[in-house]
Amino acid sequence: SQQGEEDPQALSIQEGENATMNCSYKTSINNLQWYRQNSGRGLVHLILIRSNEREKHSGRLRVTLDTSKKSSSLLITASRAADTASYFCATEPYNNNDMRFGAGTRLTVKP
Amino acid sequence: DAEITQSPRHKITETGRQVTLACHQTWNHNNMFWYRQDLGHGLRLIHYSYGVQDTNKGEVSDGYSVSRSNTEDLPLTLESAASSQTSVYFCASSDRASGRTEQFFGPGTRLTVL
Numbered sequence: 001s002q003q004g005e006e007d008p009q010a011l012s013i014q015e016g017e018n019a020t021m022n023c024s025y026k027t028s029i030n031n032l033q034w035y036r037q038n039s040g041r042g043l044v045h046l047i048l049i050r051s052n053e054r055e056k057h058s059g060r061l062r063v064t065l066d067t068s069k070k071s072s073s074l075l076i077t078a079s080r081a082a083d084t085a086s087y088f089c090a091t092e093p094y095n096n097n098d099m100r101f102g103a104g105t106r107l108t109v110k111p
Numbered sequence: 112d113a114e115i116t117q118s119p120r121h122k123i124t125e126t127g128r129q130v131t132l133a134c135h136q137t138w139n140h141n142n143m144f145w146y147r148q149d150l151g152h153g154l155r156l157i158h159y160s161y162g163v164q165d166t167n168k169g170e171v172s173d174g175y176s177v178s179r180s181n182t183e184d185l186p187l188t189l190e191s192a193a194s195s196q197t198s199v200y201f202c203a204s205s206d207r208a209s210g211r212t213e214q215f216f217g218p219g220t221r222l223t224v225l
Contacts, residue, residue: 033213042201042216043154088153092212098169099214101146101154 005102006089012108019076021105023089024069030092032065032072033099037086046074046087051094081111113138117202117217125225130189132220134202142205143185144214145169145177147198154201160185161207192224 007022023032031050035043049056049065049072056063062075076083086104093100115136124130136143141162146154156169160179174196176188189196199221203214 031212040219042218043203043214044216045213048213090214098156098159099212100156100170103151103153 006087006105008105009103010106010108012110013079015079015081015109015111017079017109019079019083019107019109021074021087021107023072023074023102025072025089025091025100026070027091028094029067030094032063033090033092034061034063034072034074035088035090035101037088037104039085043088076107079107079109081109083107084109115202115204115215115217117200117220119220120218121221121223123223123225124192126192126194128192130192130222132187132189132200132202132222134185134187134217135183136202136204136215136217137183138204138206138215139182140204140215141182141207142214143179144203144205145175145185145187146201146203147171147196148201148219149198157187157200158185189222192222194224196222197224198222 005024033048034046037043047058049063060077065072086106088101088104090099090101118133144159145157148154155171157175158177160166166177199219201219202217205214
């Protein structure tokens with residue numbers, strides 16, 4: 001079964017706006033990761049946040065993690081048309097190394 | 112540059128046939144994974160391996176098998192293909208030795224079972 005569930009399923013914004021995607025999960029985790037998938041391609045790792053971290057930044061990406069609510073958010077600031085892709089959260093459960101992926105958020109950034 | 116490749120990229124087969132999808136990585140990673148991706152389900156783990164001669168079942172392993180005879184390759188075999196196995200298959204690897212768990216993905220194989 002899926003561990004992470006993203007919200008919303010689809011998001012459409014204008015270039016320059018910020019995009020926020022959310023992920024909820026069910027069990028205790030070692031870390032949570034966000035991946036990006038362009039149409040017809042494999043997934044590409046974006047950022048990892050450990051269970052003892054609350055916020056992490058990488059370029060225009062900001063990830064937060066709230067372990068008490070079992071949720072995470074990915075913020076993409078000043079979005080570009082090239083950010084159009086599907087974004088997946090993946091959780092590494094506390095007691096094993098198998099990552100579980102959500103169904104993804106499809107982001108469309110209009111020029 | 113190190114990479115992970117999959118072949119074939121597209122495959123059409125018939126119900127009941129045995130099919131093998133290849134995955135080859137030059138990262139020298141210990142961990143390798145096979146996922147399937149279907150609309151509305153995200154990625155689901157089929158099988159994984161933490162090293163040579165090690166294989167483990169994932170969430171949706173029925174009808175699939177893997178073998179790990181060297182570090183670089185983890186072929187995925189569909190013993191008797193079924194229409195329900197029509198999907199996009201992704202191979203991935205990660206470097207457990209470094210303690211880093213982010214996975215590197217191949218480009219995918221689109222399999223159609225008629």
